[in-house]
Amino acid sequence: MMSSQTFIDLSRWQFATTAAFHMTFPALSVGLAIFVAVLYGAYYKTGNPLYLQMFRFWRSIFAIGFALGIVSGIVLTFELGLNWGNYARAVGPILGPMIVMEALMAFFLEAGFFGILVWGEGRVSKRVTFVSACMVAVGALFSTAWILDANSWMQTPTGYREVNGQFQPTNWYDAIFNPAFNWRFPHMVLAVLVSAAWFIAAIGAYYLLRRRALPLARKTMSMGLVAAAILLPIQLNVGDNMASYMTEVYQPDKLIAAEGNFNNGNTGWNVFAIPDQAQQRNYVQISLPNAESVFDFHNFSGDESVPGLKTIPQNLQPTVAPVFWGFRVMIYGAWAMFSVAFIGVILRLRRRLYTERWFLRLVLWMLPVGVIATIGGWVVSESGRQPWLVYGKLLVNSSASSLSTGELIASLAAFWVVYLVLITAWIRQVAREVRRGPDPLPDPLPGQEGEESALPGAAAAPAASGLAVTPVEA
Amino acid sequence: MLFFLMIVIVFALLAYVVLDGYDLGIGVLTLFQPDAARRRQMLEVVGNVWDGNESWLIMLAMGLWAVMPDAFATALPGLYIPLLVMIFGLILRGFSVEMALHRAASDRTWTRLFGVGSLIAAFAQGVLFGGLLCGVTVRNQLFAGATWDFFGHGYGVLTGLVTVTLFALAGAAMLQAKAGGALRGQMAGLVRPLALVTVGGVALSAALLPVATSAQLHLGAVDRWVPFGYAVLVAAGGFWTAYRRAGRGPDLVPFLAVTATEAAGLVALVALYFPQIVPPSVTLYSAGASRETLAFMVIAICVFVPGTLAYHAYSNWVFRGRQPLDDGAGPGSRPVVAASAPRPRSAEGGN
Numbered sequence: 001m002m003s004s005q006t007f008i009d010l011s012r013w014q015f016a017t018t019a020a021f022h023m024t025f026p027a028l029s030v031g032l033a034i035f036v037a038v039l040y041g042a043y044y045k046t047g048n049p050l051y052l053q054m055f056r057f058w059r060s061i062f063a064i065g066f067a068l069g070i071v072s073g074i075v076l077t078f079e080l081g082l083n084w085g086n087y088a089r090a091v092g093p094i095l096g097p098m099i100v101m102e103a104l105m106a107f108f109l110e111a112g113f114f115g116i117l118v119w120g121e122g123r124v125s126k127r128v129t130f131v132s133a134c135m136v137a138v139g140a141l142f143s144t145a146w147i148l149d150a151n152s153w154m155q156t157p158t159g160y161r162e163v164n165g166q167f168q169p170t171n172w173y174d175a176i177f178n179p180a181f182n183w184r185f186p187h188m189v190l191a192v193l194v195s196a197a198w199f200i201a202a203i204g205a206y207y208l209l210r211r212r213a214l215p216l217a218r219k220t221m222s223m224g225l226v227a228a229a230i231l232l233p234i235q236l237n238v239g240d241n242m243a244s245y246m247t248e249v250y251q252p253d254k255l256i257a258a259e260g261n262f263n264n265g266n267t268g269w270n271v272f273a274i275p276d277q278a279q280q281r282n283y284v285q286i287s288l289p290n291a292e293s294v295f296d297f298h299n300f301s302g303d304e305s306v307p308g309l310k311t312i313p314q315n316l317q318p319t320v321a322p323v324f325w326g327f328r329v330m331i332y333g334a335w336a337m338f339s340v341a342f343i344g345v346i347l348r349l350r351r352r353l354y355t356e357r358w359f360l361r362l363v364l365w366m367l368p369v370g371v372i373a374t375i376g377g378w379v380v381s382e383s384g385r386q387p388w389l390v391y392g393k394l395l396v397n398s399s400a401s402s403l404s405t406g407e408l409i410a411s412l413a414a415f416w417v418v419y420l421v422l423i424t425a426w427i428r429q430v431a432r433e434v435r436r437g438p439d440p441l442p443d444p445l446p447g448q449e450g451e452e453s454a455l456p457g458a459a460a461a462p463a464a465s466g467l468a469v470t471p472v473e474a
Numbered sequence: 475m476l477f478f479l480m481i482v483i484v485f486a487l488l489a490y491v492v493l494d495g496y497d498l499g500i501g502v503l504t505l506f507q508p509d510a511a512r513r514r515q516m517l518e519v520v521g522n523v524w525d526g527n528e529s530w531l532i533m534l535a536m537g538l539w540a541v542m543p544d545a546f547a548t549a550l551p552g553l554y555i556p557l558l559v560m561i562f563g564l565i566l567r568g569f570s571v572e573m574a575l576h577r578a579a580s581d582r583t584w585t586r587l588f589g590v591g592s593l594i595a596a597f598a599q600g601v602l603f604g605g606l607l608c609g610v611t612v613r614n615q616l617f618a619g620a621t622w623d624f625f626g627h628g629y630g631v632l633t634g635l636v637t638v639t640l641f642a643l644a645g646a647a648m649l650q651a652k653a654g655g656a657l658r659g660q661m662a663g664l665v666r667p668l669a670l671v672t673v674g675g676v677a678l679s680a681a682l683l684p685v686a687t688s689a690q691l692h693l694g695a696v697d698r699w700v701p702f703g704y705a706v707l708v709a710a711g712g713f714w715t716a717y718r719r720a721g722r723g724p725d726l727v728p729f730l731a732v733t734a735t736e737a738a739g740l741v742a743l744v745a746l747y748f749p750q751i752v753p754p755s756v757t758l759y760s761a762g763a764s765r766e767t768l769a770f771m772v773i774a775i776c777v778f779v780p781g782t783l784a785y786h787a788y789s790n791w792v793f794r795g796r797q798p799l800d801d802g803a804g805p806g807s808r809p810v811v812a813a814s815a816p817r818p819r820s821a822e823g824g825n
Contacts, residue, residue, distance in 0.1 A: 064572045070525050071568035075561050077535050081550030082557060085616055088550070092543025093763040097770050099536040104778035107529040112785040115522030116792055124792055135785075166543070168764035401551035404621050411558045418562060422569055429573060 007405050008397055011083035014412045016382070018075050020375050021419045025069035027374045030140040030189075031196020032062040035223070036117070037133035044130045049441050050215050057216070057438035058200075063118050064429055068422060070111075075415075083408065085401035087389055093168045094160055094175055098150040106143035110136050141189065148188050152180035154390050155381065156250045167390070179250050183242040184381070190235040191377060193227065194337065195370030200224035202367035203434055205360040213438055218354055221363065225353075229341040236334060243296065251391060253312055254384030257323035259292060260285075263308040267293045272328075275320040280310060318386040326379030333373030340366055475768040479541045480751075480758055482775055486534040488740055492644070492733050493527035498599075499645025501567055501592020502638060503664070504585060512657045513585055519652050519797045520588075521575045524568060526786060531564075540771055542761035544615050545751040551617040552610035552752070553624050556602035563595030593638065600637025601630040604679075607743070609688035609753045629679075629686040636675035640736075643668040647716060647728035654796035658725070665720035665728050673713050676739070689753030691746045698745050705742035709735045 036058050043051035077099065081088040113135040121129055159174030160167045169175050201224025207217030247255045260273045262280045268287030276283050290302030297304040309317050340362055347353045354360075389396045497520045507513045539546040550557060567588050574584035605624030612618060624630055646668055649661035684691060693699050712735030716728040749758040762768070 060576055064569075064576055067525070067568055067572035070528070071565040074528065074532060074564055077532050078550060078557055078561060081535075081539065081546050082554055083551075085547040085551045088539060089543050089547035089615060092539045092546060093767040096536055096540025096543060096546075096763070097767055097774065100533070100540050100771065101774055101778075103529060103533045103536055104774060104782060107532055108526065108778075108782040108786070111526035111529045112782070112789045114525060115789055119522045120792055128792075163764070169766040169770070172766065172770055401547075401617060403551055403554060403617075407554055407621055411554075414558070414562060418565060422565070425569070425573065429576070433576075 004405065005397075007083075007403065007408060008400050010405065010408050010412055011400055012396070014083065014408065014415065015076075015079055017412075018072065018079060018415055018419070019382075020378070021423070022069065022072040022076055023375055023378055024371055024423075025065050025072065026140070026144070027192050027195045027371045028199055029062060029066045029069050029196075030137075030144055030192040031194075032058060032065070032199075033133075033137040033140045034193070035196060035200060036062055037130070037137040038223075040130050040133045044126050050219060053438050053441050054216055054220060057433075059118060061430055061433055063114075064426060066110075066114065068426055070107075072419075083401055083403065084389075084399050087394065087399035090166050090394055090399070091154070091390065093166065094153060095150045097169075098146055098153070098176070102143055102146035102150075106139045106146065109142065110139035113139070144188060144192065145185055148185045149176055149178075149181050151381070152184050153178050155180040155184075155385060156246075157390050157393055162393075167393070179246055183238070183246040187235070187238050187242055187377075188374075190231055190238060191370070191374045194231050194235055195374050197224045197227040197231065198337065198363075198366045198370040199368075201228060202364050205363035206434065207437075208354055209357065209360050209364065216438055221360075222353070225341060225344045225348075225363070228337060229345050232334070232338045232341050236338060239330075239334070240295075244298070248296070251384065252307075253316070253318060254323065254380070255296070256306055256309055256312065257318040257320050257384050258327040258380055259296070259306045260320055260324035261306065261308045262310055264311065265305055266308070267303055267305045269295055270324070273324060275324060277309075277317070277320055280314070316387060318384050322379050322383040326376045326383065329376030330373045330380065333369050333376065337366065337369055337373070475765075475772050476541070476758060476762050479537070479768060479771055479775075482771075482779075483534065483537045483541060484740060484744060486530055486537055488737055490527070490530035490534055491736050491740075493530060494524070495641045495736065496644040496648040496729070497524050497527055498567075498592045498596045499641035499643065500649060501571075501589050501645075502596060502642045503645050503649075503661070505589035505593060510582075512660070515653060515655070515657050515797055516649065517571060517574055517585060517588065519649065520571055522789075522793055524571060526789065528564065528568070537771075540767060541763055542751055542756075542758070543763055544761035545756050548610055548612045548615070548617045548756055549606060549752045552612075552619055553602045553605050555621065556598045556605060556624055556630070560595050560598035560602065563591045563593070563598055566591030567595060596638045596641045597634040600634035601625075603637065604630040604633030604686075606752065607633070607683060607689070607747075608686050610756075612752065612755045626686050629682060632675070632679055632682070636672065636679055639668055639672045639675055640732075643672050643716070644729065644732045644736075647720075647732050650721070651725040651729055652797055658796070659721070662721035662725075662728075666717055669713055669717045669720070676709075687753065689747060689750055693746065698748075702742050702745040705738040705745065708738035709742065712738060 036055060039051050039055040039058060042048070043055055080095075113132040116124060116132040117129065117136055120132065124132075153175060156179045157167065157175075158178045159169060159171035159176075161170050162168075201221045204217050204219075204221025204224060207213050208221060243255060243258075247258075260270045260275055260282065262275075262282065266287060268289045269291035270282075270285055270287050272284065272286040274283040274285075275281075292306060293299045293302045293304040296306055309320065343359065344353060344363070347356055347359055385391055387396055388394065389399045500516050500520050504513050504516050507516065535546070538549075568591075570584045570588035570591055574581055574588055577584065602624060604626055608624070608626035608629055610617060610619060611623060643665065646661045646664040650658060650665060653661060693702060712731045712733075715731035716735070719727040719731065747753060750756070751758055751761055
């Protein structure tokens with residue numbers, strides 16, 4: 001029995017929205033895991049209590065996002081089979097082992113040491129805490145690697161044979177190191193690090209604006225911005241080369257859709273377009289002349305162009321709007337992040353980084369940009385693969401389970417409601433932790449005295465240790 | 475290889491039932507705990523273990539997907555509703571426990587949601603397990619049944635309730651070993667009534683199974699009824715031990731007894747159902763993946779599972795002893811100065 005088109009469309013919405021929700025948390029927690037490990041490592045090595053204060057503050061923000069990442073990830077592992085039974089049957093022998101590897105190498109590692117990292121302080125030595133922090137970070141990177149691997153195999157399948165409509169591995173090396181993986185893994189690692197770097201820098205900027213916890217604020221923003229300034233040029237380079245050497249070679253349709261031309265020969269780069277796929281044209285199209293030739297082919301003569309969508313049969317074209325706009329969101333986000341990081345470097349050289357309030361406000365606004373750009377990138381990669389589930393081999397339309405649409409609509413509505421509640425609760429919790437501020441240091445550092453006592457609603461109770469000089473909320 | 479991997483998957487199922495079973499059970503028990511301080515104490519027992527325990531669920535699901543793709547691709551659509559309900563329950567409780575632990579002890583909402591989520595997840599797991607035992611209609615290697623098939627004319631409700639009481643029993647038994655103070659006595663007192671209710675429920679489910687299921691249950695051959703018989707004896711002995719040793723030391727015995735019962739129950743079901751994986755028509759042999767996949771899985775498991783078990787054992791060792799540990803480093807207290815690791819003083823029950 002063929003599933004109805006409504007069922008397939010709604011299943012795609014379900015997967016897309018739950019995956020985008022999930023992606024928000026790994027996008028932050030992979031970077032935060034590394035940041036937390038670096039902070040504790042710095043404390044372990046130098047004994048500077050400032051690093052310990054930063055570690056404790058960031059650890060508790062990290063922990064709740066990490067929990068949301070875990071539970072929303074469990075959803076995805078089951079969704080692979082729930083609505084997509086035929087897909088699960090077809091790709092299980094190749095993708096199943098990859099995600100088992102993710103569970104074995106990453107989830108167990110993270111979960112085993114996460115408890116020690118978050119609750120073990122005072123019960124284990126500093127060295128064990130540091131090792132645990134490193135293990136959680138390593139686990140997060142392994143997780144990124146394997147999930148990227150499974151997804152990349154669907155983009156550029158290699159090392160398999162087809163038996164009765166099922167993909168079976170013939171060469172694991174080729175399947176694991178498929179062409180897309182080799183580019184997308186570094187691209188994704190950089191993306192999550194950059195996302196976390198802005199999140200970190202923005203919260204540092206918030207404290208600088210509020211003139212609270214200044215030593216922590218300076219160090220936090222500085223570390224975030226340094227990471228962003230180092231990583232962004234690399235990321236722009238990797239992303240650019242990925243489009244040229246991977247997407248263009250192995251997934252030309254995706255690049256065509258991302259550039260959003262219906263006809264051949266536009267050497268300009270579309271800054272803005274409203275595609276009308278039914279009529280095979282753009283309603284509105286604003287191009288930067290000759291820029292596509294430069295951006296996509298590094299050809300400065302300005303006369304090379306990506307082909308138009310009409311070169312692909314209409315039933316095999318990806319839906320242009322999400323690919324085009326996902327790509328624009330990613331690129332514009334990347335340019336914005338690069339510019340702000342560049343300004344930051346200049347201000348730092350002129351020693352005005354911590355005092356220019358307009359810049360601090362700008363950094364605060366950059367808080368979600370990395371995550372948004374990362375999600376934009378995923379929209380490109382997933383909707384640009386359409387109408388294929390396994391590129392060129394398995395159509396989305398022949399991948400679904402035979403189920404009634406009613407239960408799907410109910411579950412879709414439930415996901416949206418629950419996720420809306422969760423993300424609201426998470427944002428409020430992070431805002432609460434940030435407003436409450438870090439626990440004070442044992443010895444007040446210069447410039448910090450008296451700042452936190454202005455905190456509204458702070459109870460005048462001494463902290464647990466009795467060493468606190470400023471009140472904290474119990 | 476296939477047989478070895480089937481054992482691994484059954485082991486993952488057992489690990490999940492034993493480990494997440496007790497922490498779901500503790501969640502259910504928080505709903506009936508009138509004392510706020512004790513509720514908090516129960517949450518703290520779950521706080522540093524729940525994510526590791528739930529990793530076994532992912533291992534189970536993805537192992538099944540890799541090794542027996544046909545089973546995964548038919549069982550999930552066939553058990554759609556209970557699976558999704560379970561997922562919502564797990565989302566709710568996983569997020570709530572972290573929220574509750576990172577907020578003040580007076581916070582009631584998240585603690586309550588943690589209990590509700592645990593109850594939903596445990597009940598849904600029972601329903602879906604009952605649905606699986608009753609059988610899933612499969613045609614041309616795809617699910618071809620109806621939406622409410624899993625319900626099994628009400629059999630699912632029975633298995634759902636039994637699972638809730640079984641997990642609550644495991645939770646109470648675990649708290650007898652892990653909780654300090656008045657909570658220990660309170661929970662030890664719950665082990666007996668919960669054990670009795672669970673025994674009754676399990677017996678009733680077992681008696682109704684031949685009527686409810688569309689699968690063939692084999693007990694004729696000697697290699698089936700002998701393991702089945704031993705499993706039933708071990709399960710009965712486990713319940714008996716948990717009942718007898720409730721409230722008495724060594725405090726871990728009731729929990730180990732419940733674990734033995736759960737393991738024996740799974741062995742009994744394997745003896746009844748083998749080689750059906752998604753009864754009645756998807757079997758171990760029809761669902762198995764290709765040779766290259768199986769070889770990869772065997773190597774991956776042999777390389778990584780021992781390490782996994784080792785560091786989970788280490789993590790449990792770090793948090794050995796009773797909660798709350800009186801070293802001032804308990805969850806939520808956010809000590810300002812890291813104490814230089816005093817050993818937990820009341821470690822009598824840990825081993």
